[in-house]
Amino acid sequence: MTTTSVAQIAILAGDGVGPEIMTAALAVLKAVSQDQFQYQLQAVPFGGIAIDQCGEPLPATTLATCQASDAVLLAAVGGPKWDLSPQRPEAGLLALRQALNLFANIRPTRITEANQHYSPLKLAAPVDFVIFRELTSGIYFGQPRTFSSEMAVDTMRYQREEIARIARLAFQFATTRSQHVTLVDKANVLASSRLWRQVVAAIAAEFPAVTYDTKYVDATAMQLIAHPEQFDVILTANLFGDILSDEAAEITGSLGTIPSISQGSQGPALYEPIHGSAPDIAGQSRANPIAMIRSVALMLVHSFKRTDLANEITTAIDAVMAAGIVTPDLGGSATTTAVTAAIINHIQESR
Ligand code: ATP
Ligand code: MG
Numbered sequence: 001m002t003t004t005s006v007a008q009i010a011i012l013a014g015d016g017v018g019p020e021i022m023t024a025a026l027a028v029l030k031a032v033s034q035d036q037f038q039y040q041l042q043a044v045p046f047g048g049i050a051i052d053q054c055g056e057p058l059p060a061t062t063l064a065t066c067q068a069s070d071a072v073l074l075a076a077v078g079g080p081k082w083d084l085s086p087q088r089p090e091a092g093l094l095a096l097r098q099a100l101n102l103f104a105n106i107r108p109t110r111i112t113e114a115n116q117h118y119s120p121l122k123l124a125a126p127v128d129f130v131i132f133r134e135l136t137s138g139i140y141f142g143q144p145r146t147f148s149s150e151m152a153v154d155t156m157r158y159q160r161e162e163i164a165r166i167a168r169l170a171f172q173f174a175t176t177r178s179q180h181v182t183l184v185d186k187a188n189v190l191a192s193s194r195l196w197r198q199v200v201a202a203i204a205a206e207f208p209a210v211t212y213d214t215k216y217v218d219a220t221a222m223q224l225i226a227h228p229e230q231f232d233v234i235l236t237a238n239l240f241g242d243i244l245s246d247e248a249a250e251i252t253g254s255l256g257t258i259p260s261i262s263q264g265s266q267g268p269a270l271y272e273p274i275h276g277s278a279p280d281i282a283g284q285s286r287a288n289p290i291a292m293i294r295s296v297a298l299m300l301v302h303s304f305k306r307t308d309l310a311n312e313i314t315t316a317i318d319a320v321m322a323a324g325i326v327t328p329d330l331g332g333s334a335t336t337t338a339v340t341a342a343i344i345n346h347i348q349e350s351r
Helices: 018-033 050-054 058-068 089-099 161-174 191-205 219-224 240-252 291-302 306-321 336-349
Strands: 005-015 039-043 071-076 104-111 127-134 144-145 152-155 180-185 209-218 235-236 260-263 269-271
Touching: 005 018, 005 050, 005 058, 005 191, 018 039, 018 071, 018 291, 018 306, 018 336, 050 089, 058 089, 058 127, 058 240, 071 291, 089 209, 104 161, 127 240, 161 191, 161 235, 180 191, 180 219, 180 240, 191 209, 209 219, 219 240, 235 240, 260 291, 269 291, 291 306, 306 336
Parallel strands: 005 039, 005 071, 071 269, 127 235, 180 209, 180 235
Antiparallel strands: 104 127, 104 260, 144 152, 260 269
8 A cells, every 4th residue: 555545444343352452452543643644444343243243253244344455453253152153253264364365374472671570481681573374274274184093194285385475474574673584394304394494495595684594393492482582583384383373472471462463465464462352351341452452553564564653552562561550461450441541641642
């Protein structure tokens, strides 16, 4: 999109704490945008609420709105209300990922001086890395897949282009950061990992400014605990990324602070917190809004090239966390709305 056009943002608030944290995130977006960033919101039903209103988790009008948008903001879907429903709210998420061809799942992990006392690790230096997990291929999808009581088969299968497209995204992303990519694999054992090494080395050659190395996944699992500060962009296959990104979430102290991007080669990217709909605390203003607010910051950087506005948000979050104005998941007693108000306050007072 060009800087003169109005950004079109699809809003999928969904279920559980979704509407509360979305309200918080949109209030922060409004505060930071003022007359500097023009956007239009299209709020559409998605997930359980769409099943209730329209009979399906991803109504055609919701999908069309997402496809016509520049970016999609999603809070969370699902909850016990739909446990016995023939339609699953989560099926809407899978269908949306497929329809938008979101093959890369991107999760940042940031531990700064401001928030390091929430981390279970003793850290020598700040941590700031991003995991690029391949999302639509690999062992979760490969055929053949068979099961009997005597033998079961899963297939870890990757094609060159499936690797190349996410590798390209990861190297492009690295050019906006510290310029280092680490490919994580098990190339000493797996054939698919050897193809990753071949393909990624070729992509790396297209980005001479980005340095590149490789690590085995078992060593990486240790290093994420021992020396997480060494990583910048981690690029990895579906299975390894699933495991390492949960490990990465844990070292920050709370899943309530971590956003994500799901992205394809073209079309809108989808921004959402990594946590679920937290039905156990819905409607109580106990939900941590920071993961959702950080999702807005990621959107401003990667869909709209407004790093300036995103930095204002991130700085405000750091300040509010450092001041201990946090929700119960981080050991505080502030409400969702109080945390949000504090973040907005900080943004306004810093201008
Ligand atoms: P999903 O399968 O949709 O990922 P889940 O079963 O993993 O969901 P979550 O909804 O992420 O579960 O919730 C796990 C726990 O973390 C719950 O106790 C929930 O209350 C808590 N939690 C999740 N998100 C937040 C948040 N933003 N703020 C505070 N607590 C949260
Ligand atoms: Mg979960």
